[in-house]
Amino acid sequence: MSAHRIMFWQIEYTWLFYLLSAIAVLLFLIGAGSHIWVWKKNSKSMSLKGVGHALNKMCIDIITGRRLIRGDMAAGLMHFLIFWGFFLLFIGTCVLVAHEHLFEFLEGARYLWFSVLMEIGGISLLVGIIWGLVRRYLQRVPRLERRAEDAILPLWFVLMVLSGFFLEGARLAANSPQWADWSFVGNWIAGLIPAAAAERLYPSFWWVHALLCLGFISVVCYSKMFHILSAPASIFFSSASPVLPPSIEDETGRLDVAEAVFYDGCMRCGRCVAACPSSGAGEAYAPRDFVQWARKQMWQTQFPLNDIRLWNRGDYEGTNESMWYCTTCRACLEVCPVYGAAFEAVAKERRQAVEKGTLVPTILNQTLEKLFRYDNPWESSKKQRGAWAEGLDIADLTKRGAVTDLCYFVGCTTSFDDRARSIAHSFTKILQLTGVNFGILGKKEPCCGDIARRVGEFGLFEEQKEKCKTLFDQYGITEIATSSPHCYHTLANDYPDSSFRARHYTMVLKELLKNKKLSFEKPLNVTVTYHDPCYLGRHNRIFNEPRDVIRAIPGLRLVEMEHSRENSLCCGGGGGRMWQDLKGERKMSEVRLEEAEATGAQILITACPMCLIMMEDARKAAGTREGFRVMDLNELLLEALENK
Numbered sequence: 001m002s003a004h005r006i007m008f009w010q011i012e013y014t015w016l017f018y019l020l021s022a023i024a025v026l027l028f029l030i031g032a033g034s035h036i037w038v039w040k041k042n043s044k045s046m047s048l049k050g051v052g053h054a055l056n057k058m059c060i061d062i063i064t065g066r067r068l069i070r071g072d073m074a075a076g077l078m079h080f081l082i083f084w085g086f087f088l089l090f091i092g093t094c095v096l097v098a099h100e101h102l103f104e105f106l107e108g109a110r111y112l113w114f115s116v117l118m119e120i121g122g123i124s125l126l127v128g129i130i131w132g133l134v135r136r137y138l139q140r141v142p143r144l145e146r147r148a149e150d151a152i153l154p155l156w157f158v159l160m161v162l163s164g165f166f167l168e169g170a171r172l173a174a175n176s177p178q179w180a181d182w183s184f185v186g187n188w189i190a191g192l193i194p195a196a197a198a199e200r201l202y203p204s205f206w207w208v209h210a211l212l213c214l215g216f217i218s219v220v221c222y223s224k225m226f227h228i229l230s231a232p233a234s235i236f237f238s239s240a241s242p243v244l245p246p247s248i249e250d251e252t253g254r255l256d257v258a259e260a261v262f263y264d265g266c267m268r269c270g271r272c273v274a275a276c277p278s279s280g281a282g283e284a285y286a287p288r289d290f291v292q293w294a295r296k297q298m299w300q301t302q303f304p305l306n307d308i309r310l311w312n313r314g315d316y317e318g319t320n321e322s323m324w325y326c327t328t329c330r331a332c333l334e335v336c337p338v339y340g341a342a343f344e345a346v347a348k349e350r351r352q353a354v355e356k357g358t359l360v361p362t363i364l365n366q367t368l369e370k371l372f373r374y375d376n377p378w379e380s381s382k383k384q385r386g387a388w389a390e391g392l393d394i395a396d397l398t399k400r401g402a403v404t405d406l407c408y409f410v411g412c413t414t415s416f417d418d419r420a421r422s423i424a425h426s427f428t429k430i431l432q433l434t435g436v437n438f439g440i441l442g443k444k445e446p447c448c449g450d451i452a453r454r455v456g457e458f459g460l461f462e463e464q465k466e467k468c469k470t471l472f473d474q475y476g477i478t479e480i481a482t483s484s485p486h487c488y489h490t491l492a493n494d495y496p497d498s499s500f501r502a503r504h505y506t507m508v509l510k511e512l513l514k515n516k517k518l519s520f521e522k523p524l525n526v527t528v529t530y531h532d533p534c535y536l537g538r539h540n541r542i543f544n545e546p547r548d549v550i551r552a553i554p555g556l557r558l559v560e561m562e563h564s565r566e567n568s569l570c571c572g573g574g575g576g577r578m579w580q581d582l583k584g585e586r587k588m589s590e591v592r593l594e595e596a597e598a599t600g601a602q603i604l605i606t607a608c609p610m611c612l613i614m615m616e617d618a619r620k621a622a623g624t625r626e627g628f629r630v631m632d633l634n635e636l637l638l639e640a641l642e643n644k
Contacts, residue, residue: 085123118183163209173190219310230261238258238340276332277329280569281588282586283583290342327572364455368452375446384416409445412447420612422635434512468491478499513549520552520641528605533607569591
């Protein structure tokens with residue numbers, strides 16, 4: 001006899017099964033439709049640009065689990081088992097439906113291989129789920145939450161798989177087919193069930209399994225397990241419609257479609273919390289909680305029932321008050337499996353808070369007032385803007401007849417802070433030694449508006465942008481080098497349709513090195529480590545340029561910290577935090593400084609004025625080993641050039 005399966009063997013009231021199936025599918029469709037409706041209501045657009053690339057990226061991420069494996073191999077393999085187990089069982093169910101209602105084809109070898117794949121799928125799903133429960137409740141991985149839903153849904157999966165295996169075991173025990181060995185798990189369970197009892201137990205096992213599966217279909221869209229659908233959608237839309245800050249022209253406060261989908265796709269896995277420097281320093285902010293709060297607001301504003309979920313409907317009250325702790329460092333997006341940018345949710349809420357005049361810290365309000373009145377967030381004066389350059393014989397591009405190849409945009413922090421001014425001194429000396437024809441804007445240099453944009457004061461940012469663009473056009477400036485990664489990011493990315501090219505000074509130094517205008521004659525025998533500034537590294541992917549320049553110094557040894565490049569730790573100065581009084585268990589800069597010291601390096605190198613200030617303050621406060629220094633890259637290069 002050819003291998004086969006008798007559908008609905010020993011099952012009565014099949015009409016009831018079909019009725020329950022219809023109800024389950026209807027509930028599923030209502031839930032899925034509600035999500036899509038909310039996404040459309042909250043989104044500025046449903047743009048589908050770049051569909052081919054987005055689909056390719058989505059398929060690769062889902063099939064390989066590459067985003068999950070990166071950074072946490074155990075979690076990645078666990079999810080890999082769950083995904084492929086669930087996928088095989090889902091496809092198997094669809095195959096059975098087609099076999100029963102379209103045309104019969106599951107016979108002979110096809111049925112035998114079908115049985116093997118179903119066994120593999122069940123084992124894979126069961127092992128993955130149990131592994132996940134062990135990680136959450138026995139190993140107690142810190143980033144994982146332990147709420148009721150986090151136990152109910154995995155245990156539901158376990159019961160579905162086990163009931164399926166026992167159902168198969170009872171059928172094999174009752175019929176003893178020649179091909180039983182192909183269902184190796186079911187056949188093993190069949191040995192535990194007396195043949196006389198198997199036929200009697202089979203209908204009960206069948207209905208238990210059916211009700212568990214139909215019940216899951218009914219609730220999947222009303223729980224965090226909607227992640228099964230929203231995670232692929234989030235990966236797709238993150239590429240087809242990239243996550244961007246709310247546009248300055250848009251006054252509706254509506255979301256980008258990728259942002260709306262991400263809110264529903266968040267599984268609360270906690271990877272963002274583990275990567276977040278604010279959470280790591282014991283501060284009040286956690287990206288996961290903020291995303292869940294933002295999701296709650298999205299549903300409350302656009303859905304008649306406020307929310308669709310069965311669990312955790314009333315949580316996250318007051319979470320938005322923690323938004324000022326976010327450094328906007330982009331670490332959350334770097335590790336999120338579904339490409340969710342929690343810092344963009346923060347940016348949107350900050351903008352609304354500034355527009356309403358609520359929840360804005362007093363010191364930050366005063367800083368924005370300074371920026372509005374005096375063109376800088378540091379001092380109640382414009383007079384000291386170009387004071388750092390006195391006596392250095394630097395061309396002022398605002399003076400008649402001054403023509404240069406490069407405009408050095410010093411920036412507010414480098415112009416006004418005593419420690420950061422050394423960056424400007426060192427960089428200008430390097431440019432002079434290498435024969436670069438450059439100039440500055442002196443006291444007429446405006447603020448680029450970075451702080452206004454990061455804290456949500458978009459109107460003020462627009463004013464600063466127009467000031468800068470007008471000034472650049474007035475003096476024919478087309479090439480700009482900045483001290484700060486924040487200025488570089490703002491000029492390069494937030495000034496659309498500009499007539500100039502902005503570069504960070506590390507890019508200029510790398511070009512000078514490549515053109516052999518920058519070279520070092522004598523060795524500098526010292527060990528250094530390099531700190532990647534967030535807005536230079538993660539935001540703009542400039543990792544190699546500063547390292548190439550450092551390695552060009554003979555005798556110098558560069559060692560990497562535990563967290564480097566895209567995994568670098570934030571110094572704590574970005575996102576407007578420099579102008580706030582925020583409390584935590586520790587300072588982010590102190591955490592980073594300890595990591596730098598642990599490398600055995602004698603010098604910590606930075607390429608950002610804010611990082612330099614934060615690290616220097618941490619060095620003075622924490623007390624480092626004797627001889628340990630914090631330097632800007634320009635200071636190190638100048639020391640190497642002047643080494644006699």
